[in-house]
Amino acid sequence: MDQTGYVLLAIGIIVLLAVVAIVSYVLYQKTPVPKGCENLEPDPGICGACLKSGCPFYPQYHAPKVGADSGVDEPKKPSAPGDKVAGVAPSKPDDKGDAK
Amino acid sequence: MFYTYFVAFMLALVSYTLIDNVLLSRFYGICSFIGVGNKVKSAVSMGVAVVFVIVFSALICYPIYHFVLMPAGLEFLDTVVYILVIASLVQIVGLFIKKYSPALYKSLGIYLPLITTNCAVLGVVQENTFPGKMLDFPMSMANAFGTSLGYLLMIFVFACIRTRLDTYSTPRAFKGIPIALLTAAVMAMALMGLSGIGA
Numbered sequence: 001m002d003q004t005g006y007v008l009l010a011i012g013i014i015v016l017l018a019v020v021a022i023v024s025y026v027l028y029q030k031t032p033v034p035k036g037c038e039n040l041e042p043d044p045g046i047c048g049a050c051l052k053s054g055c056p057f058y059p060q061y062h063a064p065k066v067g068a069d070s071g072v073d074e075p076k077k078p079s080a081p082g083d084k085v086a087g088v089a090p091s092k093p094d095d096k097g098d099a100k
Numbered sequence: 101m102f103y104t105y106f107v108a109f110m111l112a113l114v115s116y117t118l119i120d121n122v123l124l125s126r127f128y129g130i131c132s133f134i135g136v137g138n139k140v141k142s143a144v145s146m147g148v149a150v151v152f153v154i155v156f157s158a159l160i161c162y163p164i165y166h167f168v169l170m171p172a173g174l175e176f177l178d179t180v181v182y183i184l185v186i187a188s189l190v191q192i193v194g195l196f197i198k199k200y201s202p203a204l205y206k207s208l209g210i211y212l213p214l215i216t217t218n219c220a221v222l223g224v225v226q227e228n229t230f231p232g233k234m235l236d237f238p239m240s241m242a243n244a245f246g247t248s249l250g251y252l253l254m255i256f257v258f259a260c261i262r263t264r265l266d267t268y269s270t271p272r273a274f275k276g277i278p279i280a281l282l283t284a285a286v287m288a289m290a291l292m293g294l295s296g297i298g299a
Binding site for chain 1: 164168169171172173174177180181184185187188191192194195198199202205206
């Protein structure tokens with residue numbers, strides 16, 4: 001076989017592979033999901049380290065999580081005006097926090 | 101002659117499995133190693149799927165490169181061909197799992213697309229046909245078998261260790277991924293102790 005024949009064969013194989021990839025993808029999508037697996041979601045504890053932006057779960061699990069296991073204790077917002085909050089400076093000089 | 105070649109094959113197999121381990125020495129496929137290596141069942145399922153895809157993609161890609169792309173002078177298209185082969189194989193594996201093994205699909209289904217982007221698969225196939233370091237067919241199969249077995253072994257051991265680590269009280273700063281990375285580092289150092297075997 002001459003060079004042209006090999007080139008044509010290579011192009012044919014590449015096209016064939018592309019067709020196989022597309023057909024298998026379509027078949028995979030069309031195959032019904034087994035019972036009980038309709039709403040599979042990855043466990044954030046398992047998927048937390050993946051940094052692949054191409055991963056279908058990337059946006060879901062790499063959105064900024066406020067105060068979620070960041071290693072820093074975030075100050076809690078007071079629920080009532082009288083509540084004391086850790087890490088917040090006293091508003092008045094004579095406010096010493098808990099006296100006891 | 102056969103004996104010498106067999107010894108070389110076995111040494112290559114051991115080397116690719118343990119000493120030049122794909123995860124802890126060559127650092128391919130770390131994403132799935134950390135991501136899935138948290139539960140033993142998921143890790144083993146992932147490992148078996150990766151073994152299948154690596155071995156079959158090496159088996160298919162080697163003849164395509166040597167008997168089609170090289171004679172045609174189209175070696176630069178190798179990555180395109182490899183990716184098409186790997187993507188097709190992953191879809192076919194996923195199709196069979198989805199159709200015939202719901203239990204396996206439940207534990208692995210969401211991670212199946214990640215095998216396509218697992219650089220260990222593409223890395224092995226590329227290494228087999230790397231210009232200047234091209235392996236012959238038996239050695240390329242030793243590379244594929246050894247690498248995939250090494251992947252399976254390490255992800256299994258890693259998952260076992262992490263499962264046990266979950267039961268211990270770890271300092272907060274080390275919980276989760278940090279302690280997992282430290283574990284991987286210790287495992288890598290343990291494997292370094294095997295270097296020199298067969299030299």
